[in-house]
Amino acid sequence: MKTLNKIAIVALLGVAFAASAAVLKTDPAKSTVTATFKQMNVPIDAKFKKFTANIDYDAAKPDAAKATVEVETGSMDLGDADYNKEVAKKEWFNAAQFPKATFVSSSIKPAGAGKLNVTGKLTIKGKTTDVTFPLTVKTEGKTQVFDGAVPIKRLAYNIGEGEWKDTSMVADDVTIKFHVVAQ
Amino acid sequence: MPRYTKTAMLLHWLVALLIIATFFLGLSMVAIPGFSPTKLKYFSWHKWMGVTVLLLAVLRVLWRVTHKPPPKLVSIPEWQHKIAEGMHHLLYLLIFAVPISGYLYSYAAGVPVVYLGIWQMPAPFAPDPELKATLKTLHYVLTMTMAASVVAHALAALKHHFIDRDVTLKRMLPL
Numbered sequence: 001m002k003t004l005n006k007i008a009i010v011a012l013l014g015v016a017f018a019a020s021a022a023v024l025k026t027d028p029a030k031s032t033v034t035a036t037f038k039q040m041n042v043p044i045d046a047k048f049k050k051f052t053a054n055i056d057y058d059a060a061k062p063d064a065a066k067a068t069v070e071v072e073t074g075s076m077d078l079g080d081a082d083y084n085k086e087v088a089k090k091e092w093f094n095a096a097q098f099p100k101a102t103f104v105s106s107s108i109k110p111a112g113a114g115k116l117n118v119t120g121k122l123t124i125k126g127k128t129t130d131v132t133f134p135l136t137v138k139t140e141g142k143t144q145v146f147d148g149a150v151p152i153k154r155l156a157y158n159i160g161e162g163e164w165k166d167t168s169m170v171a172d173d174v175t176i177k178f179h180v181v182a183q
Numbered sequence: 184m185p186r187y188t189k190t191a192m193l194l195h196w197l198v199a200l201l202i203i204a205t206f207f208l209g210l211s212m213v214a215i216p217g218f219s220p221t222k223l224k225y226f227s228w229h230k231w232m233g234v235t236v237l238l239l240a241v242l243r244v245l246w247r248v249t250h251k252p253p254p255k256l257v258s259i260p261e262w263q264h265k266i267a268e269g270m271h272h273l274l275y276l277l278i279f280a281v282p283i284s285g286y287l288y289s290y291a292a293g294v295p296v297v298y299l300g301i302w303q304m305p306a307p308f309a310p311d312p313e314l315k316a317t318l319k320t321l322h323y324v325l326t327m328t329m330a331a332s333v334v335a336h337a338l339a340a341l342k343h344h345f346i347d348r349d350v351t352l353k354r355m356l357p358l
Contacts, residue, residue, distance in 0.1 A: 040227045041300040045293070079293040079310060086218035169220045 022058035024144060024182035031180045033071055037154070038171040046087075050075035053180045055146065057108075057137070062116060065108040069178065071101045073124070091161045098125045103150075106130075114138060118148065124157040146180040185253035186354045194243045195355060198236060198278060199333075205232040206330060227300070230289060233282040234298050240278040253354050258347070270336055277329040284325050288318035 033048045050072035057065040074088040074095030088095040105120035116135040121128050135148040153172045154160055160170055187195070212225035255264055286304070289296050293310030297303045308314070343351035 039223060040297070041303075042227070042295055042297045043303070079312070079315075083218060163220050166220060169223060 023054065023056045026053045026055065026180055026182040027143070028052075031178070031182075033069070033176065033178045035076065035174055035176050037174040040169060044078070046076050046078045048072065048075050049077055053178070053182070055144075055180060055182055057144065057146075057182075059137070059139070059144075062108060062110040065105070065116070067103070067105040067108065067118065067120070069103040073099060073101050091164055092159055094125055101125070103131075108135075122150065122152065124152075125159060127157045129156055143181050143183040146178070146182070148178055150176045150178075152176060184350050184353065186356075187252060188246075188250055189357065190246055191243075191250065191252070192355055192357055194239060194246060198239050198243065201232055201236050201239070202278065202281075202329070202333065205229060205236060206326065208232065209326070227297075230285065230296050231299055233285050234296065234304070236278060237282040237286075240275075240282075243278070244275065256349055256351060258349055259343075259351075267339065270332060270339070273332055274329075274336060277325060277332060281322070281325045281329050284318060284322040288315065288322045291315035291318050 028051075031051075031053060033051045033053075035046050035048070037044055037046075048071045051070060053067070053069045055065070055067045057067075072095075073093035076084060076087050076093070078084055078087060087093060090096075093101075101122075101124040103120055103122050105118055107119045109117045111117045111134065114137050116137060117132065118135045119130065119132045122131045129152075131150055131152065133148055133150045135146055138145045138147075152174050154170070154174045155165065155167070155172050159174075164170060186192075208225055208229050212222055212229055215222040215225070286296055287307060290306050290308060291311050291314040295303055295306060340352045340355075343349050344353070
């Protein structure tokens, strides 16, 4: 009996350990990070072609969840090769000096069924700010699907310098949307 | 001398001025290298002007089918009437085709058209890089066909006015 109990305890601990370290594997082909902004009131969606998302999430223990996202700033796709080169330049992302934009969560709190409130630090072009945004989680088969939208002000990160500071041309409000499929 | 109606004249000259301005704005905006606020502003204005031409084109056709134009001048041989008529049909076709091709090109490129910065016009399809390249060529070819047609149309009007000394052009002038 004693031996059986020991085995049972070890097994339970094993399960608990596995659950607390539920680092998910993201599917880059199905995941997207998109910046949405307005240029003279024209809505533009630009995808970042290269990024990595690391999500450590267990539905049973959402408080222990952690997330980090790294986006390659030089990989923004505006649908035109010339424009893509322009936005990687100094005035916009300055991808040569700041190749990565990062988000690191500091707290993730459950906010109702399938909903989480995420707080963390967003760093773009060397400027870091605290951001809070709602995140939804859905289970689709074996995968978990995370959707979130982070509203930011582009000028807080010096994105668009010089004559591009004009917000009547390109609005200050930008929404970074992400859709992460992981398992 | 019977003339076109005042409304027909107004629509004719308004569309004429707009297509000339839109044409030259289009040429100058694509000549701006790289990326600048001026370039993006010109693109938006060019699209607004194109949509305006399209709206006026609809009005023109509606006006044309509900109002009789002045009768044909008997001094002009029938074969010339035929050519003029063919040219008018081509111009009517192009004042629709050129803005529509530009509109579709913009959507294929993933850039919605927001008329006057207020009204976001309906998206006919999702962005498509292949379609974008095709529509770019189509918009260019149609535009250049229109430029040539407009020049021919204007030269013909001037020929009637200064060489034949008939009232062809006067019928489209309010004076």
